Amino acid sequence: MNARITLATAGRILRQLKSDHRTIALLIVVPCVLVGLLAWIYNDSPVPVFDRVGAALLGVFPAVVMFVVTSVATLRERTSGTLERLLTTPLGKGDFMFGYALAFGVMAIIQAVVATTFAVFVCGLDIAGPSWLLVVVALLDALLGTALGLLASGFARTEFQAVQFMPAFILPQFLLCGLLAPRSELPGGLKELSDVLPLSYAVDAMQEITRNADPLPLVWPELVIVSGFIVGSLVLGSLTLRRRTP
Amino acid sequence: MTNNAVEITNLRVIRGKRVVLPGLDVTIPAGQLVGLLGPSGGGKSTLMRAIVGVQVVESGTVTVLGEPAGNPSLRHRVGYLTQAPSVYADLSIRDNVAYFASVLCAPASAVDAAIADVDLTDHASALVGNLSGGQWSRASLACTLVGSPELLVLDEPTVGLDPVLRRDLWAIFRRLAASGRTVIVSSHVMDEATRCDRLLLIREGHLLADSSLADLLADTGAADAEEAFLTLIDRANAAGEGSAA
Numbered sequence: 001m002n003a004r005i006t007l008a009t010a011g012r013i014l015r016q017l018k019s020d021h022r023t024i025a026l027l028i029v030v031p032c033v034l035v036g037l038l039a040w041i042y043n044d045s046p047v048p049v050f051d052r053v054g055a056a057l058l059g060v061f062p063a064v065v066m067f068v069v070t071s072v073a074t075l076r077e078r079t080s081g082t083l084e085r086l087l088t089t090p091l092g093k094g095d096f097m098f099g100y101a102l103a104f105g106v107m108a109i110i111q112a113v114v115a116t117t118f119a120v121f122v123c124g125l126d127i128a129g130p131s132w133l134l135v136v137v138a139l140l141d142a143l144l145g146t147a148l149g150l151l152a153s154g155f156a157r158t159e160f161q162a163v164q165f166m167p168a169f170i171l172p173q174f175l176l177c178g179l180l181a182p183r184s185e186l187p188g189g190l191k192e193l194s195d196v197l198p199l200s201y202a203v204d205a206m207q208e209i210t211r212n213a214d215p216l217p218l219v220w221p222e223l224v225i226v227s228g229f230i231v232g233s234l235v236l237g238s239l240t241l242r243r244r245t246p
Numbered sequence: 247m248t249n250n251a252v253e254i255t256n257l258r259v260i261r262g263k264r265v266v267l268p269g270l271d272v273t274i275p276a277g278q279l280v281g282l283l284g285p286s287g288g289g290k291s292t293l294m295r296a297i298v299g300v301q302v303v304e305s306g307t308v309t310v311l312g313e314p315a316g317n318p319s320l321r322h323r324v325g326y327l328t329q330a331p332s333v334y335a336d337l338s339i340r341d342n343v344a345y346f347a348s349v350l351c352a353p354a355s356a357v358d359a360a361i362a363d364v365d366l367t368d369h370a371s372a373l374v375g376n377l378s379g380g381q382w383s384r385a386s387l388a389c390t391l392v393g394s395p396e397l398l399v400l401d402e403p404t405v406g407l408d409p410v411l412r413r414d415l416w417a418i419f420r421r422l423a424a425s426g427r428t429v430i431v432s433s434h435v436m437d438e439a440t441r442c443d444r445l446l447l448i449r450e451g452h453l454l455a456d457s458s459l460a461d462l463l464a465d466t467g468a469a470d471a472e473e474a475f476l477t478l479i480d481r482a483n484a485a486g487e488g489s490a491a
Contacts, residue, residue: 008348016336019373081332088298089349089393090321244316246261246302 001094009091009099013073014106027069027107031061031115039123052210054125056179058134059206062111062142063199064170066104070149071162074100078153084245093238101146101234108142109135129209133219137209140226141202145170147233148198154240173199178207198229250309251276251397251428252297257306259292266292267451269306274430274444276311279423281442282432283475289451290432291329294399297430298326311397322350325395329402331386335375339366339385342374343392350393360392363418365411380407387415398422398429405433416441439471447475454478 017024038057042049077083086096112135119125120134127134152169156162176186176194183194183204194200205222208215252274259267266289274280282290295301296308299316308315311323333342343357361370364384369377374385387403400419404412416438419429423443431442439445439459447455447462455462455478459471468474 004351005349008345012334012337012341012345015341016334019336080335081328081330082334084300085326085328085332085389086349088300088321088324088326089346090318090351091349244300244302 001092001098002090005091005095006098006102009095010102010106013100013103017103017107023069024107027065027111028114030065031058031111032118034061035115035119035123035125039119039125048126050123051126053179054119054123055127055134055206055210056177056203058112058115058119058138059141059202060174060177060179060199061115062108062138063145063148063202064166064174065111066108066142066145067149067152067170068163068166070100070104070146071153071156071165072159074150074153075156075159075162079158083241087241087243093241096241097150097234097238100150101143101230104146105139105143108139108146112138112142127210128213129211129215129219133209133215134206137202137205137219137223140223140230141199143230144198144202144226144233147230147237151233151237151240154237170199173197176200177203179203198226201225201229249276250274251278251311252430253307253309254293254296255307257293257296257308258304259289259296259301260304261292265451267296270451270453272446272453272456274428274446276428277423277426278428278443279419279441280428280430280444280446281439282430282446282448283436283439283471284434284448284454286434288449290434290448291401293448294326294401294430294432297397298324298399300326322393323396325390325393325398327387327390327398327400327403331383333374333382333386333389336373338371338373339377339388340370342385343388346389347392352393356392356394360388363391364388365414380411383407384411384415391418396427398427400429400431402432402434404431404438405435412438436472436475437470445471447478449479449482452482454482 035054035057038054039050116131116134116138120131148169152165153162156165176190176197177199183191183200186194201222205219208218212218250273254270254272257267257270282293284290292301296303297310297315310320313320339361340357343360347357361367364387366381366384366388369381374382377385383403390398404415419431423429444458445455445462446453462474466474466477468477
């Protein structure tokens, strides 16, 4: 790996995004619309449901969106031949993977700041912990989505397959992450399954921030686990990049 | 130090269930402009991929600039142009070339020079996706030229271009060879043979000829490269029937 090539790759990906205004708008506006919709649904609810699940959803959106965007973007590199070409150059596999993680990480920071600000100040999301921590967790969740997307794209041959990996990879994690039913109340087998899925820890972290005024001691172990999944996915993903192909 | 840019012995490549190269031996001296000619599907691209080191090979050795093909030390020294133009459609020509320049550790000054070489200076800030097919493939070529590699492996860089552009590109290839680089250019258009120092005619994975155009014409008594190629195919077929009988 070479820091200069990694940065050049991240810069190139951001430059590609810059010419695609609609994708940038979707990345930033869609999470706000969804958070707003959720706040509206529970507007007249006697119990503060939005306050309970709003933060967790702020963690789920970036993971989902970045998963889809990244898996399609890397698949495009594979099918257009640019990846094969890059792999004949001094570019390392790590430069490629971390270039993507870095570029989409920048987008994730923007997305997380805007969505969190919107949730707290416009939708009145009331959480016990500090809002900045929501942004940190949302950023890690976005990186998780990016890393899983890079990994998934290694198994997709067409864009149709890549897009369908979203329901295949992400929706089960969403069902089991503790939002629909607390993880401790899941039936035997499912609870253990949710223990090995990364999104569970992302949502746990968000829920600690929701409940505790000083959540940091409870949140950081969750974030370490999520980071482990990110690094693991990036490493596994880089194994799917082959310099020699049949 | 070897004087050969590429040395291939007994190269066997199988793609899917098809034997593309059954056992090829070929040597390409350094500093020449070499035309790799033959019909589509004859193994030209596979041979090029093997030289660049992106092809999984069944057996045989491929030595490039004194190193095994695909060796990390060759990544600065070998430039590869894929058949389909592999550049980013959503970036400008200059952004594409600048990105490959930084990946190849080329100086910033090389970017404009490479764009000028392929005659795209006037379009440098246009998005590649808005270009014509010929401009698109030239943008891709600029991304290879920018690293000024010692060996250029160019898969059909002139196919589909108009005669003036083809002449200009061949002039670039000639200039690169004159400066000591080795340039391997594939084409299925036989009249491009006249522009090469040396011809490799390949069909169904077999090398039918490895010589200069003049020697090839003298050997076959043909008037041009296409006729010489057909004569060689007839000879190969006759030999095949002879040995089968």
